[in-house]
Amino acid sequence: MRSTRKSARVGPLTAHPGPTRPFDLDALLADRGLRIVVCCGSGGVGKTTTSAAIALRAAEQGREVVVLTIDPARRLAQSMGIEALDNTPRPVKGVGGDGDGRLDGMMLDMKRTFDEVVESQASPEKAKQILSNPFYIAVSSSFAGTQEYMAMEKLGQLDKDARRSGRWDLIVVDTPPSRSALDFLDAPERLSSFLDGRFIRLLTAPARGPARLMTAGFGMVTNAVTKIIGAQVLRDMQAFVAAFDTLFGGFRARAQRTFELLQAQGTAFLVVAAPEQDALREAAYFVERLRAEHMPLAGLVVNRASPDPGEGLSANAAMAAAEKFRADADDDSALAAGLLRLHATRRLMVQREVRLRKRFAASHPDVPTAVLPALPTDVHDLDGLRRIGELLAHQD
Amino acid sequence: MADPSGSGPDFPDVQLHVVTGKGGTGKSTVAAGLALALASRGRSVLLCEVEGRQGIAQMFDVPPLPYEERLIAHGTEDTGDVYALAIDAESALLEYLAMYYRLGRAGKALDRFGVIEFATTIAPGVRDVLLTGKVYEAAKRKRRGKNARVYDAVVLDAPPTGRIAQFLNVNSELAGLAKMGPIKAQADTVTTLLRSKRTAVHLVTVLEEMPVQETADGVHELREARLPVGGVVVNMVRPRDLDTEDRQRLLDGTVDRGALAKQLEVAGIDADDVLVDTLLLEGHDHAQRRTLEDAQREIVRGIGVPTYELPLLPEGVDLGGLYEVAEELCRQGLA
Numbered sequence: 001m002r003s004t005r006k007s008a009r010v011g012p013l014t015a016h017p018g019p020t021r022p023f024d025l026d027a028l029l030a031d032r033g034l035r036i037v038v039c040c041g042s043g044g045v046g047k048t049t050t051s052a053a054i055a056l057r058a059a060e061q062g063r064e065v066v067v068l069t070i071d072p073a074r075r076l077a078q079s080m081g082i083e084a085l086d087n088t089p090r091p092v093k094g095v096g097g098d099g100d101g102r103l104d105g106m107m108l109d110m111k112r113t114f115d116e117v118v119e120s121q122a123s124p125e126k127a128k129q130i131l132s133n134p135f136y137i138a139v140s141s142s143f144a145g146t147q148e149y150m151a152m153e154k155l156g157q158l159d160k161d162a163r164r165s166g167r168w169d170l171i172v173v174d175t176p177p178s179r180s181a182l183d184f185l186d187a188p189e190r191l192s193s194f195l196d197g198r199f200i201r202l203l204t205a206p207a208r209g210p211a212r213l214m215t216a217g218f219g220m221v222t223n224a225v226t227k228i229i230g231a232q233v234l235r236d237m238q239a240f241v242a243a244f245d246t247l248f249g250g251f252r253a254r255a256q257r258t259f260e261l262l263q264a265q266g267t268a269f270l271v272v273a274a275p276e277q278d279a280l281r282e283a284a285y286f287v288e289r290l291r292a293e294h295m296p297l298a299g300l301v302v303n304r305a306s307p308d309p310g311e312g313l314s315a316n317a318a319m320a321a322a323e324k325f326r327a328d329a330d331d332d333s334a335l336a337a338g339l340l341r342l343h344a345t346r347r348l349m350v351q352r353e354v355r356l357r358k359r360f361a362a363s364h365p366d367v368p369t370a371v372l373p374a375l376p377t378d379v380h381d382l383d384g385l386r387r388i389g390e391l392l393a394h395q396d
Numbered sequence: 397m398a399d400p401s402g403s404g405p406d407f408p409d410v411q412l413h414v415v416t417g418k419g420g421t422g423k424s425t426v427a428a429g430l431a432l433a434l435a436s437r438g439r440s441v442l443l444c445e446v447e448g449r450q451g452i453a454q455m456f457d458v459p460p461l462p463y464e465e466r467l468i469a470h471g472t473e474d475t476g477d478v479y480a481l482a483i484d485a486e487s488a489l490l491e492y493l494a495m496y497y498r499l500g501r502a503g504k505a506l507d508r509f510g511v512i513e514f515a516t517t518i519a520p521g522v523r524d525v526l527l528t529g530k531v532y533e534a535a536k537r538k539r540r541g542k543n544a545r546v547y548d549a550v551v552l553d554a555p556p557t558g559r560i561a562q563f564l565n566v567n568s569e570l571a572g573l574a575k576m577g578p579i580k581a582q583a584d585t586v587t588t589l590l591r592s593k594r595t596a597v598h599l600v601t602v603l604e605e606m607p608v609q610e611t612a613d614g615v616h617e618l619r620e621a622r623l624p625v626g627g628v629v630v631n632m633v634r635p636r637d638l639d640t641e642d643r644q645r646l647l648d649g650t651v652d653r654g655a656l657a658k659q660l661e662v663a664g665i666d667a668d669d670v671l672v673d674t675l676l677l678e679g680h681d682h683a684q685r686r687t688l689e690d691a692q693r694e695i696v697r698g699i700g701v702p703t704y705e706l707p708l709l710p711e712g713v714d715l716g717g718l719y720e721v722a723e724e725l726c727r728q729g730l731a
Contacts, residue, residue, distance in 0.1 A: 043419020043556060044607075071558075073606045274420060277712065278451075307681070309674045313665065321663035335651070336659035338637035339675040342682050345635060348710035376684035378605045 010291045020361045022395035023299035023370035028268060029058045032169070035266035036159065037298075040175045042282040045274045046303040048072045049379050049388060051174040052080065054270075055103055056092075056382060057389035058170050062099025066162070067172040068154055070108050070147070075380035080105045087112045089158075094382050104168070113150040114140040117254075121247045130247075135233070135240040147176040148186075152258045159261060185262075185289065268298035271367075275305050275353035280360050287364055299368040301392065302357060306349040307373040313340075315347035370395050405437070406702055406729045407626060410596045412535045412589065413551045414626075416560040416614065417600030418607045422631045424451040425713050426600045426706070427553035429721030432469060433731030435476035436722060439548035442534050443468070443480045446527045447555060452480045457715060463487035465534075465545060479545065481534070486512055488526040492582075525566045525583050532586045535594075557599060557610045561617035564590050564597070596626030598730070601696065603630060603689035608696055615699050627702040627730055630693070634685065634708055643683035651676060704728045 028034060039051040048069050055067035066089050069082065077083040080092045082105040089104035118136075119127045130136050140146060155173050162168040226234055261267065269290055273283035283300060290297045318340045325337035361369065372391050379385060407413070413430055417423030424445070431443040442465060445452050450460045456468045461482040469478040489512055535550040555563045566583045589595060597618055601611040611628060618625050638646070645651045653672055660667035696703055706724055709717050725731050 045420060074609065075605070276420070279420070309678060312671055312674060317665070321660070321665050324663045325659075332655050332659050333662075335638065335642045336656055336663065338642065339656070339679050340660075340663075340665075341635060341637050342678050343675055345708070345710045346678055352711050376681040377688055380605070 010288050020365060021368040023301070023368035023392075024395070025054065025057065025370070025389075025393040026061070028298055029054075029061055029063065029170075033266050034268055035162070035170060036155070036261070036264075036268070037170070037172045038155075038175065038262070038267065038269050039173065039272050039301075040269060040286060041272035042279050045272050045279050047272045048174045049076065049385070050270070050272050050301055050303065050392075051172050052076065052105075053379075053385040053388035053392065055105075055170075055172040056095065056385045057393065058172070059092075059095050059101040059103035060097030060099075060386075060389075062097065062101040063170045064100075064102055064168045065170045065172060066104040066106070066158060066168045067174070068106055068108060068151070068158065069174045070151060070176045072107065072174075073378075073380060075378075076385075077107060079381040082107050087116075087154075092382075108147070108151055108154055110147045110150040111141050113154050114146065117153060117251075118247065121250050122243075126243055126246075129243045130240065133236060133240045133243065135236040136244075139240075149255075151176055152262075153254065156254060156258045156261060185293065262295050263293065265296070267296055269295055270298055270301055272301045272303060275302050275356055277356060280356055284360060284364065287367055297367065299370060300360075300364075302369065302371045304374040305353055305371045306346055308350050308354075309343065309346060313343060313347075315344040315351070318344040318347065404729065405726075405731055407596050407731075409593060410626070411549055411594040412531070412596075413549065414554045414560075414564065414595065414597040415551060415600060415629075416554045416557050416597065417629075417631075418557050418610050421600045421602050421607050422706075422713070423556070423600040424449075424455065424553050425718065425721060426598070426629050426631060426725075427551050428452065428455050428718050429706075429725055430598070430731055431478045431551040432718060432722035433725040434549050434551065435469065435471060435478045436726060437731065438471070438475040440476070440545070441478050442545075442547045442550045443478055443553065444483055444531055444534070444550060445481075445553040446483045446531075447553075448482070448484055450482060451553065452482065455713075455715070455718060456480070463491075479547070483527055483530045485523045485526045488530045492526065492529065522579060524563050525579055525586070528564065528566055528586050528590070529582050532589055535589065554597075557601075557607075557614040560597065560599075560614055561621050561623065564618075564623050565621040566590075591622050591624065593624065595624050597623055598626040598629055600629045600631050602632050603692040603696075605688075605692065608692045612695065612699055615701065625701050627704055628696055628699060629725075629730065630696060630703055630705045632708040633705045634682065634689065636686070638679065638683065638686075642679075643686060646676065646679040646683040647687075649680075651679075702729075704730050 028037075037051075037054060039047045039054070041047050048071065051069060052067055052072070055065045059065045069077070072080070072082070074083065081090055082092070084090075084107075087106065087109040089106040092103040092105045095101065095103045115131060118130050121127075122130060151173065155171065158168070158171050162171060222234065262269075271283045271286050271290075273279040280302075287297060287300070322337045322340040322344065325333040325340075357369075357371070361367075370392050372388065375384075375387075377384075379388060413427075413434075415423055415427035415430060417426070427445075428443060431441045435441045443452060445461075452468070453460045458466075458468055461480055463482065463484060465479045465481045467477060468480045471477065531550060531552050534547060537544050537546050554560055566586055599611045599614055601607045615625050615628075642651075653676075656675070657667040657672055660671070665671070704725065705728070706721055709720070711717075713721070722731075
């Protein structure tokens with residue numbers, strides 16, 4: 001949710017009221033050309049559960065699936081056997097279906113992924129140098145954006161592995177709960193622009209030694225940086241940049257490859273939202289951004305919708321009737337009044353959610369949409385995931 | 397609820413209220429409501445956001461906020477104001493440089509060389525120090541200057557629960573990195589305020605498994621970092637009209653349909669089978685949800701901090717809703 005757009009809005013310019021197309025999950029999963037599903041959206045909308053449910057359904061329909069989760073609820077992770085944060089895909093037990101499908105699950109370990117990239121790219125000696133540099137440790141474990149970047153890095157690795165070994169024919173990825181859902185699309189570019197940045201080049205310059213680069217401007221800059229963050233940080237950074245120098249090209253190339261992978265034919269994005277103003281606004285930005293980047297959008301999933309009671313008693317009528325009981329409350333009337341108030345509350349919630357969804361649909365009429373009812377209990381086992389998959393697939 | 401009698405606020409000496417919460421729990425709503433609630437007690441309050449989302453502007457229906465304190469709500473009896481400020485790390489760094497180093501030209505050079513962007517997006521921890529540093533500056537102002545306003549309280553709409561301890565624990569975040577230098581000195585002063593009795597970190601949750609778990613983890617992490625935990629605000633609490641026996645009967649499916657239909661007729665409603673079925677189904681869902689919520693409420697209670705409950709607003713939170721939240725927070729004693 002940003003107040004200022006970086007680019008113009010992409011989409012139709014007038015509203016075309018009418019029903020939106022329902023999202024067809026099974027048709028999507030049946031397409032053997034589909035290799036990657038990315039679930040994205042703002043925090044707290046149920047991305048992880050949605051990703052896991054889609055992965056399970058695909059596996060039970062005969063596909064060989066790996067699901068990359070970012071931060072699953074503990075009990076869900078346990079039930080899938082992926083509570084260990086070890087960066088290794090492990091088979092999920094209890095997957096049914098009549099085909100040869102199977103499901104592997106894993107949880108992203110951001111620091112470890114970063115370390116592995118360094119280890120695979122640098123000589124052992126240099127890798128050791130980098131891994132022990134304080135600046136590297138800080139960047140790899142706490143830089144806001146590393147998680148997004150590493151999720152994309154891991155996706156690239158899984159894809160490479162899948163193509164080489166044929167272990168999986170479908171990868172489902174959950175994305176980190178960013179401040180903004182767009183962060184994970186920007187992270188690779190941000191990292192490369194940092195690595196390409198003038199400042200980094202200035203930092204590396206003294207290590208390489210040409211004195212003519214030591215212009216007055218640069219002297220002023222290093223002085224200021226030293227003043228602010230201290231000379232020792234600057235030295236750590238220079239050491240890091242010097243050691244990392246040969247890896248920069250590789251990082252940029254990988255970021256570019258991942259970006260192209262996301263634009264490829266076999267990729268499908270699902271934008272996940274809740275029927276709340278903020279989450280839908282974020283979803284709208286995301287849909288527009290994906291279009292602008294030519295990334296294939298498969299649909300919108302609206303989670304946690306209040307179940308619609310259908311035709312019948314209006315909120316006002318239910319409230320008015322409930323009020324009548326207030327005066328002379330006995331046991332039987334307490335139940336009736338309570339149920340009427342619940343009904344009125346649900347009606348109001350449904351009305352509001354439908355209004356919000358309609359508004360989204362008016363500005364994005366061609367986005368296939370699935371609406372999932374809020375479940376009265378939390379999802380923390382395969383049966384729960386199966387149920388979500390069912391609901392997602394049957395949108396009529 | 398911490399103070400059902402409404403005898404007075406639970407955190408009278410707190411100057412800096414930090415509000416965090418998992419995504420989707422309504423932390424920004426609670427932060428805004430708390431700012432209004434504090435102002436309603438005749439105080440001058442600054443509401444800050446640091447995530448670049450312009451959430452305050454959207455909630456109060458005003459144009460996007462610049463890096464400048466703006467009046468957004470003013471009490472009718474000429475007492476109590478809420479000012480708002482959207483803090484971004486870039487502006488905070490430039491302001492900091494201008495204030496402490498008089499870096500006029502060099503500041504611009506830094507920007508040109510990409511140092512400002514580098515320092516605020518890449519250098520870990522520096523961003524958080526700058527954001528908390530600005531909040532600190534606003535909270536600690538002593539005298540009214542030309543452009544400086546003095547606030548009785550500052551409310552910070554902070555990053556989410558999963559990141560809050562790291563965000564506030566600026567010191568240790570920098571520890572491995574900057575061992576000296578002014579940024580480190582700044583982090584030290586900020587930490588002194590954050591760890592003092594003048595600060596309280598409130599956590600917003602809803603009664604669902606994962607947000608409650610994160611809240612418990614967050615409280616634990618805050619305590620480990622010696623940061624003062626304030627209260628837990630349980631948001632979007634469902635109406636609790638049905639008593640235990642009725643809920644059990646709904647779950648067991650043993651409600652007397654005839655009696656219910658008769659009651660509905662008494663209230664003037666045409667109670668056909670479809671309506672009775674709908675009501676019973678809704679009641680069943682509700683009873684299931686309530687069982688879950690009650691279990692989660694017990695866990696929240698077990699955390700051992702004052703709790704406050706805000707009702708679910710079925711029509712969403714508009715400006716009017718914010719004032720309802722504020723009133724409820726006053727009544728329960730958070731403000």
